[in-house]
Amino acid sequence: MEYILEPWPWYVTGPLLAIIMFTLLYFGRTFGMSSNLRTLCAISGAGKRVEFFKFDWKSQRWNLVVVLGAILGGFIAHYLLSNPTTHINLSETTIKDLNAYGFNNVGQSLVPPELFSWDAVFSLKGILILIVGGFLVGFGTRYAGGCTSGHAITGLSSLQLPSLIAVIGFFAGGLIMIHLIYPILF
Structure with a gap:
């Protein structure tokens, strides 16, 4: 069965x-x-x-x-x-956009090997992204007084205004990253 x-x-x-x-x-x-x-x-x-x-x-x-x-x-x-899958159901627009960024075999795995393979991680660009990204996450976490899970789960459930502001900032930062910065990097 x-x-x-x-x-x-x-x-x-x-x-x-x-x-x-x-x-x-x-x-x-x-x-x-x-x-x-x-x-x-x-x-x-x-x-x-x-x-x-x-x-x-x-x-x-x-x-x-x-x-x-x-x-x-x-x-x-x-x-x-x-549930190991060989195909992820993605829209044609998403597949086209990801192909334009240089991703091959879109939808064939949960994480693209262009980002998550050892070759990608140990490239100069991969190491720089890890170092700069780690610094920014650490700085942002300290500056915001907590991480995304802490603010979004604990802070919002206890109705804390600073957590609402932080979560709005997280979403805005994510949108800026994916629409403005990510296309430049990849």
């Missing part, structure tokens, strides 16, 4: 996410991935050199479960819940 795996529907995942957020808010906790990186840096002793990392990281140990869950969940999703 062959099972076709589909993503969970919104009416299942939405309430599950709401229950998780309610539970976190009830116990005075927040969700976000960037706080985990800060905790890991504090554990490794970065607080001896940088004031930002000098805090009681032991009070944040529970949040490291989020990192473990993301890694374990990614493994389970890829190896146990994935």
Whole structure:
């Protein structure tokens, strides 16, 4: 018997996410991935050199479960819940646009090898994109006071105006990147 795996529907995942957020808010906790990186840096002793990392990281140990869950969940999703596909149903316009950017075999895999192969990553352009992108993400996360998941999930669910402003900025930045900067890079 062959099972076709589909993503969970919104009416299942939405309430599950709401229950998780309610539970976190009830116990005075927040969700976000960037706080985990800060905790890991504090554990490794970065607080001896940088004031930002000098805090009681032991009070944040529970949040490291989020990192473990993301890694374990990614493994389970890829190896146990994935539906290997040989063709992704994309519109002709999308295929034409991606072909114009130099992507071949559009729709044949979930991630294009032109961006996600080892050859692409270890090229000069790939390394520069990783370094500059990493710096911009780190700066943006620190400047915004949190990452996209923290602001979009925790901040918006607790009705924080700074999180709404940050999320609007994330979307605007994404639109600027894909429509203005990405065509120049590729």
